[in-house]
Amino acid sequence: xxxxxxxxxxxAFEVPAALDKNGRLTGHCVRQALTMLDTHGLVVLTxxxxxxxxxxxxxxxxxxxxxxxxxxxxxxxETDNLYVRRxxxxxxxxPPVTRFAATLCQRVEGVLVEYCGRSRPLLEVATLTSYFGxxxxxxxxxxxxVISLFAAVEDVSEQQGGTVFVPGxxxxxxxxxxxxxxxxxxMELFRTRCNYHIFRHNLKKLWAMRxxxxxxxAPGEFVDRVFSTKWDQHQPNLLRFLLGKNSQxxxxxxxxxxxxxxxxxxxxLNNLFTLVQAAPRKGTVILYRSDLLHAGPDNRSSHPRxxxxxSIARDMVEPKFWHDGYSPHPTLAANPMCLGDLLxxxxxxxxxxxxxxx
Ligand SMILES: [Fe+2]
Numbered sequence: 001x002x003x004x005x006x007x008x009x010x011x012a013f014e015v016p017a018a019l020d021k022n023g024r025l026t027g028h029c030v031r032q033a034l035t036m037l038d039t040h041g042l043v044v045l046t047x048x049x050x051x052x053x054x055x056x057x058x059x060x061x062x063x064x065x066x067x068x069x070x071x072x073x074x075x076x077x078e079t080d081n082l083y084v085r086r087x088x089x090x091x092x093x094x095p096p097v098t099r100f101a102a103t104l105c106q107r108v109e110g111v112l113v114e115y116c117g118r119s120r121p122l123l124e125v126a127t128l129t130s131y132f133g134x135x136x137x138x139x140x141x142x143x144x145x146v147i148s149l150f151a152a153v154e155d156v157s158e159q160q161g162g163t164v165f166v167p168g169x170x171x172x173x174x175x176x177x178x179x180x181x182x183x184x185x186x187m188e189l190f191r192t193r194c195n196y197h198i199f200r201h202n203l204k205k206l207w208a209m210r211x212x213x214x215x216x217x218a219p220g221e222f223v224d225r226v227f228s229t230k231w232d233q234h235q236p237n238l239l240r241f242l243l244g245k246n247s248q249x250x251x252x253x254x255x256x257x258x259x260x261x262x263x264x265x266x267x268x269l270n271n272l273f274t275l276v277q278a279a280p281r282k283g284t285v286i287l288y289r290s291d292l293l294h295a296g297p298d299n300r301s302s303h304p305r306x307x308x309x310x311s312i313a314r315d316m317v318e319p320k321f322w323h324d325g326y327s328p329h330p331t332l333a334a335n336p337m338c339l340g341d342l343l344x345x346x347x348x349x350x351x352x353x354x355x356x357x358x
Contacts, residue, residue, distance in 0.1 A: 003197035006275040008158055010044050013167060013276070017048040017285075023107060023350035030110030033287070037111065041170030041292035048107060049151060049283040050351035057100050057308045058153040061127040064091050073126060073327035077135055077234035083221050085134035090329035091125045093337065101125055101310055102345035104151060104285065109343060111287060115147050116312045118340030123311040123326040130161065130299040133215035135202045135225070137234045137295040138248035139164070139194045143325035144171065145315045146290035151308040152280035160305035161297035162278035163286065166190065169273065169293040179272060189262055190273045191293055195249035198295070202236035205298065214302065312339050 015032045017025060025033065025045075036043035049057070064070050065087055072081055073088035080086040091097045101122070105112060123146060142148065156162045169187045176184045206225055209217050225235045232240075233248045244252035262269075277297065278286060288294065290311070299305045311326055322328070 003201040006277045008277050010278050013040055014044040014046055017045045025110055033111045040167040042165050042288035045285045047283050048285040054153045054282050064127055071329050079225055079232045079235050080134050083218050085131055087129040090327050092329045093331040098345055102342045103347040105342040106347050115314050116339050119338050120313045122337045124328045125310045128307040128309050130305045132299055132302050134298045135235055136198050136298040139191045139293050139295045140248055142290035144291040146311050148290050148311040150286045152284045153308055155282050156280050158279045159301035161299050164275050164277045164295045164297055166273050166293035170289040171291045190269050192253050199236050
């Protein structure tokens, strides 16, 4: 996006996955991944899934997306979901889905158990698909106290828009004391500055889409995305921006004091924070702390962007909070699962290339 300076170099956050004979990350790999997660709030585990495993996950997602009765998520952007710019929906707790989720959890068990006890709930298992014409999400934090996982089940190009992160902006005891005690204020200023640019980018793009043959706007879509009174945190909705009804970005956040600070601390903001966009290869898995600043960008290609996602709580969770931030499939809500259940479930067979090397 021209509006924002975004790096596509994720090498500083990557750990090449090395597996033992049981298909789990080696101890050395776990230690590297934990250091990344603690330091930066995310880790990009390359080649964690074999080609066949990624294909297995992709097939599960295809089956779900093709199901007209799928359970659409109430998160990300409901307006994008409505106009099929995104298709975020939860996966049922069917045996193949549980098997795939179990494979992922067991592979990164050494990392997960450092943050989540075995009794901690699986909050959701989801497919995240974005199509051309989707909005760029505002930079935001997910509800805190969760470890989230994205698995790339096919290559994701820069144009398809892998997730954007702001490394080092996760919250933990004493983190606010960084940067001369101004860490959280500076993070919020940076978020506001980014979201101003994202707001402009989304508006410009929507305006251009009025005459776009590649992704023509549906009847009523422009009004719904720009002037609707409906709740949606990730649209360039001018009405809700002016009324201060968007908690991610609104006029209320641009008072004179904030504008002055944005100007006065612009050098600090430039030096302290960087936007990094992942363009993961098939089989790559990203783990991130839910309170790390991040956003799902718009897909700027004609190829759908697909991710498999799941989230596990790090603590006990109030049911209301859980359902506000995550969208469990009704089968998961009816029969909750915890990390221990997934660690004890049958996984996919260990890839033959791993067994050949140990
Ligand atoms: Fe998010």
